Amino acid sequence: MTNPSKPWDGELVRKWLARRFEVSRLDQAAADRRGYEARDDYDKAAAEEWACRALKDADCTNDQAAFATRLKELIGQDDYPATSTYDDVRFERHVRxxxxxxxKMAKANEGFEKTLRHQ
Incomplete structure (x- = not known):
């Protein structure tokens, strides 16, 4: 599971999650300003915010195996409670x-160093 040449860095993962959380909030605001035609973009950004919020402050980010286990638990959930989304089914699909x-990033231990806004 772990790439021996690159050790797991929980701090980098938390930093990536925090930045993606902030970007998703900005994307929601931009989609909200665009109006009706941007409903899917809004739901997509809200889903990313939900996923990052659920993980960014969790203790499991310090251990790759615990982080993977937590991700499996979240993916297996039946519903993801959120307010002010346009389409709940679409929102839940985007969360998953x-x-x-x-x-995938956690399994490969790659991609957390990419902190630019657009990925």
Whole structure:
């Protein structure tokens, strides 16, 4: 699971999650200003915010195996409670998509160093 040449860095993971959390809030505001045609973009950004909020302050970020276990638990949830989304089904699909993306990054231990706004 771990790449021997690159040790797990919990601080880097938390930093990446915090930055993605902030970016998702900015993306929600931008989609909200664009109006009706940007509802999917709003739900996508809200889903990323939900996923990052659920993980960014968790203690499991210090250990790669514990982080992967937490991601599996979140992906297996039946619903993801959130307010002010346009389409709950679409929102939940986007949450699972973001969680799977983070799970792939955690498994490969790659991508957390990319902190630019657009990924």
């Amino acid at each position: 998509t973001h969680l799977r993306k983070i799970a």
